[in-house]
Amino acid sequence: MDKIVNQKAWFLVLPVFLVVAFSAILPLMTVVNYSMQDTFGNNQFFWNGVGWFKELLDPTTDLGGRFLASLWRNLFFSAVILAIEVPLGIVVALSMPREGWTVAACLVILALPLLIPWNVVGTIWQIFGRPDIGLLGYALNSIGLHYNYVSNDLDAWATVIVMDVWHWTSLVALLCYAGLKSIPDAYYQAAQIDGASRWAVFTAIQLPKMNRVLLIAVLLRFMDSFMIYTEPFVVTGGGPGNSTTFVSIELVKIALGQFDLGKAAALSLVYNLIIIIVCWVFYTVMTNAGVERRPSKGVA
């Protein structure tokens, strides 16, 4: 059968294409352009080829050292918050009520931290943790724990991690709760009849039924924490020293603090590439999760 050829549809795509071009492609190309050049201000640019990229991946240079240090710091941060938020979110979801008015109450309370703007979350914790006037900081110090996130690396890390857990565990919990709610009652009844223990119910029914939402939760939390900027910037400003300077904070420092557009552009391209690769890996894992086994025909 002959297909009807009608190219008019392109005109309908054109506006979107233009918008995407101006909002994404052109800025990205500008960044690619900057990444190959060096600037000394005054709108003067000098060709630098792949120089910045070489430096970026070489830990002995200033740029490479800073980038790789912040990258490992950031990956460590993501790993820690995932290790806390995912199990904690599952536990919260499991202990939530299944029916009655308490369900609505729990959902609202859990959703509250998610609705607070990042800046405000940062400010809340910055004040909360201050040793002089903050409830948390003051209380810790008055029971004899010396806590000061401005001067102590460990305290700064603890604050940033606890803040992220406070802010985002709800998301994992809500996703898991949705996964749990979709399990039909018959599964629990069958498990009762099969004499399954609480742990067996969790491993044989609840966890397998939650694995899709858990993958989404891990993806969202990983991406968000890998790109984290506002909250630690507001609380610690990346310090003390560089101890809580994550990749995006480093990027902003280079781009806007030092106005090294070339270095910053190269860094942001590599950063972007890492995120795209991680996304692709997650996407592949997720779409293949249920399909690797071949479907079988009737067993009669």
Next chain:
Amino acid sequence: MARIDLADLAHSYSGNAADPESFALKPISMTWRQGGAYALLGPSGCGKTTLLNLISGIVTPSRGKILFDGVDITPLSTQKRNIAQVFQFPVIYDTMTVGQNLAFPLKNRGVPKSEIDARVAEIARLLDLTPYLSRKATRLTADAKQKISLGRGLVRSNVAAILFDEPLTVIDPELKWQLRSKLKALHRALDLTMIYVTHDQTEALTFADTVVVMHDGRVVQSGTPAELFDKPAHTFVGYFIGSPGMNIVPAEVRGREARISGHTIALNRSYDRLPAGAKIEVGVRPEFVDVAPPAPGLLSANIERIDDLGRVRFARVRVGDAKFAARVPPGFSIPGELAGLIFDPSHVHIYADSRLIEGSA
């Protein structure tokens, strides 16, 4: 393996204090004998699943007791009751293989590995699942999954009874027959008490030795398929079982005569002491009413349409306000709009307020 007694068992989902009429299951007392094949038959919402869940312990009764072999097990949890249940939708543990699924109930009960393997192999053989034992239990067809659910019940050697909650709902029609005959064969081979909940009369009548018909939270009749057909104890049974259902029409009954729309038909028995003020109805199955050419002495009826069911034809007729279904004898051609009805007096039953009245000879 056990005899199951229900003693004054009742359940209300809204709590014990509620009005007894609102109970999902009104008080019943009955005995399920060891090794019987029972069907619980009734329309949706009649309380049959509630009764099943009470026996398996998923629901705790508001009132009454359940006894297995005379021992009161009402307070025991499902795990301790030795009951197996197969649900409407197959329940499969999808991270496990078919074999692990079958072994799961035994593993949970701490049965030694060698014994588990032997049991699983035996049950897999009975259910024709042996070739699939090492395969993941996901992505099997619905009937295979339902067999695995059933297998998890059978694998425990000491189950008191197996309960089926409309297990064939999601199975393709041509496989339903196979699976149902498999169940019957298993029942004969294993001497297990089986209780089968369904709203499909064919399923109930072909599976069970004893069919328990439920209506509005009550057991209205329990008997063999033949008993339910020949002598429905309640107009609901007459109407629900049989296709088309029983004709039930208001009538005046005096002694050995019933008057329907001014016409008198003879009865086989005498009904002298009918409850005063009760609603009196005559019930007769379409199979025992024949259409004949109109004649004096026959109840005359208007023919509305003829349903040809292949082997038999049923005429839908109207007598006054009452509707009837009546058999059209083979080779009989319909003379016109009017017909006479011939009743078989030995199959005409009298109901007072929907309950069967036994006449005296």
